[in-house]
Amino acid sequence: MQLSGVDVLGYVAGLITAFTFLPQVIKTWKTQSAKDVSLAMFLIAFSNQILWLAFGVLRADPVIIITNAVMLIMTSLMIALKLKYNHS
């Protein structure tokens, strides 16, 4: 497999995408407050990541599969934290 510069750019973008929600998870975990965070945003992200995962599996594209599997874990964590700390 020969990687072009464009492919590498795609991999880097995919890698960063996977960890976009991490700072929010850490922040909410630490402050135990999620009042200002939109639950709808994470519910949309969740359904979307399911679609992307299905797309990745159908395309047999490991980057799309791994990126969205990591995001799905972050998003599930964030939904759980939002429901737990919504009142604060």
Add this chain to the structure above:
Amino acid sequence: MQLSGVDVLGYVAGLITAFTFLPQVIKTWKTQSAKDVSLAMFLIAFSNQILWLAFGVLRADPVIIITNAVMLIMTSLMIALKLKYNHS
């Protein structure tokens, strides 16, 4: 151009992705409070969307370009709202 079911799934996922941040923008706009929202998350998303835009332009892929242009607008709005309402 012939669209397969897999392509359609990709387009739908791309369309939903573009509007993931919209509920957060609306919520912060209404409540005028962004204390619990992670600025780091949106800064990562911002740099990431720049990379995806560059990738879309190099690949001449309109779906990637449009999706990330829309996200870049939402993310910029959200960074502005976060900086404005951080104290509340």
